Amino acid sequence: MTLLLLSGTSEARRLAERLAAAKVPAWASLAGATRTPAPLPIPTRQGGFGGDEGFARFVTSHGIGAVIDATHPFAARITARTHRICSELGIPLLRLERPGWQPGPADRWTFVADESEAKRRLPPEAVVFLATGRQSLPAWSGLAVRRVHLRVIDPPAGPFPFPGGFVQARAPFDLASEIDQFRRLGVTHLVAKDSGAGDARPKLDAARALGLEVMLLRRPPVPPGLHVVPTVDEALAWIDRLPFCSGASISGA
Ligand SMILES: NC(=O)c1ccc[n+]([C@@H]2O[C@H](COP(=O)([O-])OP(=O)(O)OC[C@H]3O[C@@H](n4cnc5c(N)ncnc54)[C@H](OP(=O)(O)O)[C@@H]3O)[C@@H](O)[C@H]2O)c1
Structure with a gap:
């Protein structure tokens, strides 16, 4: 089984580095919004999946056993769609979304x-x-x-x-x-x-x-029921608990 890492953020890049170091089988996916993205250290596909059907087809044909959605906090469509389809297919999904900014006293x-x-x-x-x-x-x-x-x-x-x-x-x-x-x-x-x-x-x-x-x-709202963690470390701990990743000890790698 393979992990799918929906990428496009610095957190996704850090996760990809840890997945590569621990040799966890994984695909990264980039939307292709940036014409010359910096390469990721795991196999990477690029471009939209082709809508809901294309995404479901990719997940089933590539033996995807879990998905981490580490896309940007404003990439609302991919986040909502991934949540919906992973729920339908019974695939574990984690959303990695860093906290928003807080103003200090001198900020306007x-x-x-x-x-x-x-x-x-x-x-x-x-x-x-x-x-x-x-x-x-x-x-x-x-x-x-x-x-x-x-x-x-x-x-x-x-x-x-x-x-x-x-x-x-x-x-x-x-x-x-x-x-x-x-x-x-x-x-x-x-x-x-x-x-x-x-x-x-x-x-x-x-x-x-x-x-x-x-x-x-302001950020778009997170879909109700989506499991969200704010840090890469928490995402690594979640990966460690996946049955097909047991033994990888990625959170301590
Ligand atoms: N929105 C921002 O402000 C922002 C800022 C920095 C980086 N990004 C990154 O740029 C990408 C696109 O952002 P967006 O706001 O246009 O997304 P979006 O509106 O949520 O998604 C639009 C479509 O782009 C495709 N897509 C998005 N992320 C993908 C991924 N990681 N892999 C494959 N296909 C993906 C999907 O196409 P299909 O339906 O064809 O699968 C999706 O339906 C995201 O991956 C995000 O992390 C976005």
Whole structure:
């Protein structure tokens, strides 16, 4: 039997490294959203499964005995679908989802439900830095502010629809480079998803250091009944308890 690790986060990468070290049979799956993803140390398939049927077919044809959904906290469709189909097929499923961020006393954060609420709240004179990803661009249509800068990993495919422009860069970022970036662009407002990722945190620290306002998009809700753990260590302990992984001692590997 084989484990399926739905990937696309740094936690998934750390899990893949532990699975490889302990020689646990496993597949990783990447959506293919990033054109040149860094390789993972276990066999990896890339691209959507082809909807519900494609996912069920992959799971049954590859002898998948358990699934870990370590996709991004905002990847709501894959999480809901995986939960539904694993329940139907009786396959053990664990969701690994890191906790969201908490503001400190010097932070100027506003949590918003979605891009529409952020658009209503951003003042017309704002210079906005969007750290919400390339795929979020359509949701920002109609944003009426002075300038917009959207950070993307891959080279942009089309023209930028606002005054401002794309900022092409790949994480990790550090505090000094984020401060420098925000200063150079004259940013007044940062908009980000409440991803909770450690390597995404420097932008929030930079915003605090510069006294910038931050709008954080709230996470989509977790489907009821889904077993969720917040840390890689807890996911490793869960893997150790799987009958087909007994003896791997991955949590101590
Ligand atoms: N949403 C974000 O902000 C964000 C940020 C960073 C990284 N990511 C990563 O990027 C991927 C796509 O995110 P999304 O928000 O577009 O997801 P989504 O809306 O939940 O899923 C859309 C479709 O993408 C495919 N998919 C998603 N994750 C997959 C995976 N790990 N392996 C194979 N297929 C996958 C599935 O297609 P089929 O129905 O064809 O199977 C799914 O129906 C996720 O894996 C996520 O971890 C997302």
